[in-house]
Amino acid sequence: MPEWYDALPPRDLSLTLRWHTEEFREELRRWCTSYVGPVTAMEQQKLRGWATVWRVETTDGVWFAKQNCPGQQVEIPLMATLAEVVPDRVVPVTAARDGFLLTPDQGDVFHETAGDDVASWVRLAREAAELQRALLPHHDRLLAAGLTELRPEQAADYLSARVEQYAELAPGDSRRLDPEVADRLRAHLPVVRRWAEQVAALGLPLALNHNDLHENNVFDVDGRLRFFYFGDSLVTEPLGVLLIPLNILAERLGADAEDARLWQVADAALEVWSDLVPMDELRAALPAALQLGRLGRVESWVRCQPALLDAELAEWGPVAAAWLGTLGAEPPVGVSRPPSDARRRS
Numbered sequence: 001m002p003e004w005y006d007a008l009p010p011r012d013l014s015l016t017l018r019w020h021t022e023e024f025r026e027e028l029r030r031w032c033t034s035y036v037g038p039v040t041a042m043e044q045q046k047l048r049g050w051a052t053v054w055r056v057e058t059t060d061g062v063w064f065a066k067q068n069c070p071g072q073q074v075e076i077p078l079m080a081t082l083a084e085v086v087p088d089r090v091v092p093v094t095a096a097r098d099g100f101l102l103t104p105d106q107g108d109v110f111h112e113t114a115g116d117d118v119a120s121w122v123r124l125a126r127e128a129a130e131l132q133r134a135l136l137p138h139h140d141r142l143l144a145a146g147l148t149e150l151r152p153e154q155a156a157d158y159l160s161a162r163v164e165q166y167a168e169l170a171p172g173d174s175r176r177l178d179p180e181v182a183d184r185l186r187a188h189l190p191v192v193r194r195w196a197e198q199v200a201a202l203g204l205p206l207a208l209n210h211n212d213l214h215e216n217n218v219f220d221v222d223g224r225l226r227f228f229y230f231g232d233s234l235v236t237e238p239l240g241v242l243l244i245p246l247n248i249l250a251e252r253l254g255a256d257a258e259d260a261r262l263w264q265v266a267d268a269a270l271e272v273w274s275d276l277v278p279m280d281e282l283r284a285a286l287p288a289a290l291q292l293g294r295l296g297r298v299e300s301w302v303r304c305q306p307a308l309l310d311a312e313l314a315e316w317g318p319v320a321a322a323w324l325g326t327l328g329a330e331p332p333v334g335v336s337r338p339p340s341d342a343r344r345r346s
Contacts, residue, residue, distance in 0.1 A: 002154070005158055005161045005162065005299075005302075006161070007165065008165045008166075008302060008305075008306075009071060009302065009303070009306050010306060011306045011307075012069075012070045012071075012306045012307055013307060013309065014070065015067060015068075015069055015070060015099075015307065016049055016069060016307045016308070016309060017309075019047060019052045019067070020047075025042065028042070028054060028065055028067075028100070029042060031065075031095075031098060031100055031102075032056050032063065032065055032102060035094055035095040035102055036056070036058050036060065036061075036063055036094065036102070037058050037059070037060065038058060038059075039056055039057065039058055040057050040058055040059060041055075041056075041057040042054055042055070042056055042057070043055045045064070048312070049069060049304065049307050049308035049309060049312040049313075049316065050068065050069045050071075050072055050231070050304040050307060050308075051066060051067065051068045051069065051072065051231065052066070052067055053065070053066045054066075055105075056102075061104060061105065062104070062105040063094060063102050063103060063104050063105060064102070064103050064104075064105065065100060065101070065102050066100065066101045066102075066103075067099055067100050067101070068101075068231050069303075069304060069306070069307030070306070070307060071302075071303030071304055071306055071307060072231040072232070072303055072304060073099060073146075074145060074146040074147055074148075074231070074233070075101060075230050075231040075233070076096050076097065076099060076100070076101050077096070077145040077146055078142070078145040078146070078147060078230050078233060079093050079096045079101055079103075079228075079230060080093060080096040080097070080145075081138070081141050081142065081144075081145045082135075082230070083096070085134075085135065085138045085141065086131065086134050086135060088224055088226075089127075089130075089131045089134060089224070089225070089226060089227060090131075090226055090227050090228065090230075091103045091104075091106055091219065091226050091227070091228040092104055092106075103228065106219040106221060106226065107219065107221075108219075109215065109216045109217070109218065109219060110124065110215045110216070110218045110219060110220050110225065111214075111215035111216050113219075113220050114215070114220060116215070116252065118249075118261045118264060118265065120215065121215070121245060121249050121265045122264055122265050122268040123225065123268070124213070124214075124215060124218065124225065124245060124265075125242060125245060125265045125266065125268045125269040126268040126269060126271070126272060127224075127225040128210065128213055128225075128227070128241060128269065129238065129241075129268075129269040129270075129272035129273065130272055131208070131227060132207040132208055132238050132241070132272075133207075133272055133273075135207065135208050136205055136207060139205070139206065139235070142208060142235055143235065147208075147233060147234060147235050148234050148235065148299065149206065149234070149235040149236075150234055150235070150236050150295065150296065150299065151200075151206065151236070151237070152195075152196040152197075152199045152200040152236075152237050152292060153196055153200055155192055155193075155195070155196040155292050155295055156189050156192045156193045156196060158295055158299075159185065159189065159192055159295060159324070159327065160186070160189060162295075162298055162302070162320075162324060163177060163182050163185045163186060163324060164182075166182075166320065166321050166324065167179060167182035173317070174313055174314055174317030174318055175305060175313075175317040175318065175320060175321060176321065177321040177324060177325075178321070178325075181321070181324070181325045184328060185324060185325075185327060185328075188327055188328060192291075192292075192327065194288075195288035195289075195291050195292055196288075196292060198284075198285050198288045199237050199239070199285050199288050199289045199292060200237075201285075202237070202277050202281060202282065202285050203276070203277065204237055204238055204239070204273060204276060204277060205238070206235050206236065206237060206238075207235065207236070207237070207238035207241075208233060208235060209233060209234045209235065209236040209238070209240060209241045209293075209296055210227065210229075210230060210232070210233055210241055211232035211233050211234055211241070211244070211296045211297065211300055212229060212231075212232045212244055212300070213241055213242075213244050213245050214244055214245055214248055217229040232296075232297075232300040234296050234299060236292075236293070236296060237289060237292070238273065239269070239270070239273075239282070239285070239286055239289035239290070239293075240289045240290060240292050240293025240296060241269075241293070242265075242266055242269055242286070242289075242290060242293070243290045243293035243294065243296075243297070243332070244293075244297075245265065246262055246265065246266060246290065246332035246333060247332050249261070249262060249265060249332075250262055250332045256334075257287075257330055257331065257332060257333050257334035258333075258334050259333075262332060262333050263283075263333060266283075266286060266333055267279070267283075270282040270283065270286065286331075286333060287331040287333060287334060288331075290331040290332060290333070291327065291331055294323055294324075294326050294327055297323045298320050298323045298324055301316075301319045301320035301323065302320055304316070305317065305320060
């Protein structure tokens with residue numbers, strides 16, 4: 001069992017507490033000035049336990065400066081790597097070092113420029129998969145940047161470890177997994193192993209999993225989608241990245257697991273891998289891959305929770321356990337595929 005999930009990480013408020021101080025503001029101003037010249041205005045755009053984001057203005061333009069909590073600091077070297085190897089598929093990077101990320105303003109996010117129709121989600125899914133394919137030759141560099149790798153064959157052990165860790169927390173701890181849910185998940189381990197076997201049998205290469213893929217984490221620049229917000233990222237099998245977009249779209253459409261519109265979005269991504277595995281096999285394994293994708297969301301919160309202040313922990317503490325609990329939920333798309341004529345309706 002990999003050492004990185006032997007135990008929950010200890011609490012670390014070293015950055016979170018500083019984000020509320022004038023000292024931090026001045027440190028950030030000096031850092032930004034060293035890359036873009038004198039700063040004329042700074043405004044904090046986001047302050048959460050897992051990250052702070054500032055809008056930074058100079059006489060030459062606008063940038064966004066970001067610092068992640070310790071558990072999400074991997075985004076800094078990762079963005080430096082992505083900007084080097086796939087510069088046309090991610091936001092430009094002005095600087096990524098010293099624990100800070102600085103990127104130039106890209107305008108409105110994709111949700112604002114493209115709307116919320118199915119065609120936009122189709123494009124998002126397809127170009128996200130194309131990003132994964134473009135990064136396959138750079139797998140070692142993703143790991144060197146510090147990304148966590150979670151292979152399908154590790155899924156059951158990972159789930160078992162996290163269930164025990166969250167179930168053993170003291171009563172009253174907001175992160176604690178309810179004993180009844182823990183028992184249900186222990187009984188569910190054979191199912192998770194079957195999912196893992198089905199997904200692993202596809203033989204797809206491990207790939208970058210954005211792990212929070214939606215229309216507010218991407219820009220449309222000159223006809224190409226540029227992705228950002230990679231703090232939650234992992235290296236996993238490639239299909240689980242569709243969990244978040246399909247969940248969001250299903251909720252917005254009021255769609256069930258056999259809705260043709262959801263399969264239209266899913267197929268846009270699956271087609272990118274269809275030269276390696278036949279489409280029918282990819283479709284058949286997708287529901288299992290989406291279920292395994294829930295473990296990626298657990299891991300994201302495992303990394304964020306140590307940096308939460310007391311009030312934030314009261315609000316966000318239950319989320320990792322909640323994601324664990326969704327392992328018994330139905331996937332956003334089901335095991336059957338709608339007829340081809342129905343699939344063309346949007």
